[in-house]
Amino acid sequence: xxxxxxxxxxxxxxxxxxxxxxxxxxxxxxxxxxxxxxxxxxxxxxxxxxxxxxxxxxxxxxxxxxxxxxxxxxxxxxxxxxxxxxxxxxxxxxxxxxxxxxxxxxxxxxxxxxxxxxxxxxxxxxxxxxxxxxxxxxxxxxxxxxxxxxxxxxxxxxxxxxxxxxxxxxxxxxxxxxxxxxxxxxxxxxxxxxxxxxxxxxxxxxxxxxxxxxxxxxxxxxxxxxxxxxxxxxxxxxxxxxxxxxxxxxxxxxxxxxxxxxxxxxxxxxxxxxxxxxxxxxxxxxxxxxxxxxxxxxxxxxxxxxxxxxxxxxxxxxxxxxxxxxxxxxxxxxxxxxxxxxxxxx
Amino acid sequence: xxxxxxxxxxxxxxxxxxxxxxxxxxxxxxxxxxxxxxxxxxxxxxxxxxxxxxxxxxxxxxxxxxxxxxxxxxxxxxxxxxxxxxxxxxxxxxxxxxxxxxxxxxxxxxxxxxxxxxxxxxxxxxxxxxxxxxxxxxxxxxxxxxxxxxxxxxxxxxxxxxxxxxxxxxxxxxxxxxxxxxxxxxxxxxxxxxxxxxxx
Ligand code: HEM
Numbered sequence: 446x447x448x449x450x451x452x453x454x455x456x457x458x459x460x461x462x463x464x465x466x467x468x469x470x471x472x473x474x475x476x477x478x479x480x481x482x483x484x485x486x487x488x489x490x491x492x493x494x495x496x497x498x499x500x501x502x503x504x505x506x507x508x509x510x511x512x513x514x515x516x517x518x519x520x521x522x523x524x525x526x527x528x529x530x531x532x533x534x535x536x537x538x539x540x541x542x543x544x545x546x547x548x549x550x551x552x553x554x555x556x557x558x559x560x561x562x563x564x565x566x567x568x569x570x571x572x573x574x575x576x577x578x579x580x581x582x583x584x585x586x587x588x589x590x591x592x593x594x595x596x597x598x599x600x601x602x603x604x605x606x607x608x609x610x611x612x613x614x615x616x617x618x619x620x621x622x623x624x625x626x627x628x629x630x631x632x633x634x635x636x637x638x639x640x641x642x643x644x645x646x647x648x649x650x651x652x653x654x655x656x657x658x659x660x661x662x663x664x665x666x667x668x669x670x671x672x673x674x675x676x677x678x679x680x681x682x683x684x685x686x687x688x689x690x691x692x693x694x695x696x697x698x699x700x701x702x703x704x705x706x707x708x709x710x711x712x713x714x715x716x717x718x719x720x721x722x723x724x725x726x727x728x729x730x731x732x733x734x735x736x737x738x739x740x741x742x743x744x745x746x747x748x749x750x751x752x753x754x755x756x757x758x759x760x761x762x763x764x765x766x767x768x769x770x771x772x773x774x775x776x777x778x779x780x781x782x783x784x785x786x787x788x789x790x791x
Numbered sequence: 792x793x794x795x796x797x798x799x800x801x802x803x804x805x806x807x808x809x810x811x812x813x814x815x816x817x818x819x820x821x822x823x824x825x826x827x828x829x830x831x832x833x834x835x836x837x838x839x840x841x842x843x844x845x846x847x848x849x850x851x852x853x854x855x856x857x858x859x860x861x862x863x864x865x866x867x868x869x870x871x872x873x874x875x876x877x878x879x880x881x882x883x884x885x886x887x888x889x890x891x892x893x894x895x896x897x898x899x900x901x902x903x904x905x906x907x908x909x910x911x912x913x914x915x916x917x918x919x920x921x922x923x924x925x926x927x928x929x930x931x932x933x934x935x936x937x938x939x940x941x942x943x944x945x946x947x948x949x950x951x952x953x954x955x956x957x958x959x960x961x962x963x964x965x966x967x968x969x970x971x972x973x974x975x976x977x978x979x980x981x982x983x984x985x986x987x988x989x990x991x
Contacts, residue, residue, distance in 0.1 A: 600990070625934055631966040632798060637799035640962050683934045683973060687955055690977025766978065 447553045450509040450570055456517070461677035464738050467506050471789045472734050473495040473740075474669040474709050476487045478749040482644045482758070484652045486574045488664035489713045493789075496712055500550035501665065502543060503728060506597065509570050511620075514679050518619040519595075522684060524627045526591050528603070528615035535603045538717035539724055543593045552695060568596055587684035590617060599711075600726030602626075604634075604657075604679055607723055611657060612755035613637050620729050622672045622708065623686065623763065642757040660723060667713040672762040673771070676710045677731045696767040701774035702735035705767060707747065734771065738778045742791045746784050748775035799963040799970075800916065802902060802923040804815040805894055807833040812890030814841040816864075817880055817905050819873065820848040821925030822897030823855035829894075829921040830862050842866035842883065846901070849925065857877045877904050898955050900930035900941065903933040904967025916965060920936055928991040932964070933957060939969055944990045947975040959990075 453460045463471065492498025497505075518525055528536060544566055548557040558565040562579045573596065577584035585592045592616035594601050603615035610633045618626040627636040634654045635645070644650060660666065675692040676683055696704050711728045738744040751764075751772050759768055785791055799975035806824050808814060810977050814837065823845060824937040830838070847856055860867055870876040884893075893914060895905035902921050909919055929943045938952025946959045950972060964971070976982050 560870055598937050625971070627937065628932065628934060628962065628967070628971055636965075640960065645797060660854050683971075685935075687935055687974040688978045690974065691980070748958070774917040 448504065448506055448508070448551075451506050452765070453507070453510045455510065455514045455677055455679040459509065459676050460578065461507070461731065463732055464506060464689055465739070466734050468732065468739055469790070470495060470505060471730055472669060472709050472711050472735075472741050473746075474671045475746050475750050476745055478681035479753050480750045481755065481760075482641075482647075482649055484649055484656070485668045486653065486656060486666050487668070488599060489667040489715075495731065496647040497728075498667075499545065500549065501713070502546040502597065502726075503711070504547065504551055507597055512571060512596065513620045515595060515617075518680050518682075519636055525619045525682070525684075526594070527615045527626060528588065528590055529631065532603055532605065532615040532720075533582070533589070534730050535605070535717055535724070538577070538719050538722065539601065539603065540593045540661070542591045542715060542724065545599050547597065553786070565776050569591060571596060580596070590615060599726050601727070602725040604719075604723040605656065605727060606672070606723065609658065609722060611654065616630035618727075619682075621682055622710070622729075623681055623683050624673075625683045627684075638670070640761075642761050646763065656749035657714065657723060658705045660714065662716045662718050665713055667711060670710045670712060672708050672716070673705045673764050673767075674731065675704055675767065677706055677733070679729065679731075693763065696770055698770055698773065701767075701771055702738070703733055705734045705736060705774075706731045707734075723767050734774060738775075740790045742780070742784050744775055745780070745782065748779040749784075750773065794962060796961045800902075800906070800921070800965060802899075802921040804922045805829040805890055805896060805920050807837050808839075808892040808920070809834050810890075811839065811892035813887065814892050814894065815840075815844070815883060815887065816841055816894040816896075817844045817876065818859075818895070819846040819847075819876070819897030819901040819925070820855075822895075822901065822922065823859055825896035825922040825924050826862075826894075827855075827858055829989070838862045838864045840865065840867070843885070844870065844879055846867045846870050846873055846897070848872075858896070870931075873901060878910055880905065880908050881911075884908060884914075891918070892965075894897060894920045896924055897925055898925045898928060900928065900968060903965070906952055907968050910966065929959065929990050930969040931957065932967050932969040933961060933972045934960075935974060940972070943972075945986050945988045946990075947986060948972075975978060 537780045544557045548556040554569050556567040564575045564579050566576050600618045600620055602613055604611040605614045611627055611777055613632050616626045634648055638650050709730045713726045715724050759765055840881055843864045849919055858988055870879055895902045895974045906916050929944045931940045933950040936953035940951040947956045950957050956976055958975040960971040960973050962971045
């Protein structure tokens, strides 16, 4: 079945919303009624049909709008896409990973034909039909990572592995939850994670790094992270914080259902074959409180998670100003009934 | 704060590398004091294999200059500013051979500049011996306009480029040699906490 791509915005009039199918598709992150950081890494194995985990790279009804928003961000701020020169092989690895995954999962929308190094890529939703030589940057209209990530939802980081560490040496980051690629580029795993509270002390990053360094080709893994966003805004970058920061003061008891969004990042990691680099994809999903409330288990659970969230996490995620109003709104959708384990709707 | 800022380099102090063919010592202002302390414990002949590049900032610049000179380094250069010192360092590093050990002593922005030059020629930052001396002032990159503001001693402060009022986030970039500055009143414009002299 072909996807219907919606014409919608993530800025200005904010017309973004989820269809009922997209709500069922949403990767709800809480498997129990409370939340704390953990080394929540699992195999990136195919999930149920219609879920965000069905295919390795998920394309959904928001695809075209996401790509339009990325193009707007890049036009305003080209530094959201940067790559150190030694990452060029990893960039080509990423082209291969994304083109093969997208064309295998969604043949009606994407077609890849390979004849040795002569590749032919067709992207129907975006009206792209390009022939190029794999490995020859001069045959593409953008550098390889930029070329393919202008056509794939979610932010991407390419991590170089050396000296027993991972280095963020490349990235396309236009829809981030308040961190700066331009500032973090060139940093090691623990350096770029420096601002995260509580997790360092309990060894979460030590264990996560050790795990990632041993990752193997063909065995991708994933984890979920989450925060909240006011208005369906993809570009909540620190670069533009002085422009979107005031959104956080616009929440009222009346508009919580439409303004407050749960934002989930489905983060998947692959070891890349030629470069031995790791790709880290950060695919963001937004859902309004009103949409969450259509799944009774989810609104009960989100209510309880927010009520018991450690204050350090709430502050780091920037929820403090509207957390209580959101809890009060969700309380009307929580009858106190027990919830079943796991993330799936009952 | 319960933990050190993990993206910020540590500056454990200078110690002599007895095996280096050339000890390239770059220091600024009070950082000269760290070099004099190093001299007290360095092996004989250490300074005959040393080049000292001194940036004579601060009140006691000329006193330090005389004392450093009396260590009789193989080369001794005095430069008037960080910019000129870095220009000279770039030139020296361009022709430096294997077996050169780099040392940096002075304020944090000064060390940051030296580490940037080292990075540019592929020297691993972990191999550079560093010691923080003098003011705790910081170099800050505004995350909004990307402008660098030098000599920041208080938070919040005004970005020298775009004029936004910034607080200093606990995050440091070695590539930029700077901390991160973020708009302090982005959520409620005008709501600015009192200025604190945090980095005198
Ligand atoms: C190797 C790929 C990864 C990259 C590129 C990455 C990147 C980032 C970045 C840029 C931040 C924001 C830090 C800031 O505030 O400036 C962050 C936050 C975080 N990361 Fe990672 N990360 C990676 C892997 C992991 C893994 C494997 C874990 C597993 C434990 C993890 C756990 C976290 C946590 C808990 C946060 C705080 C998130 C929040 O509360 O919103 N990260 N990460």
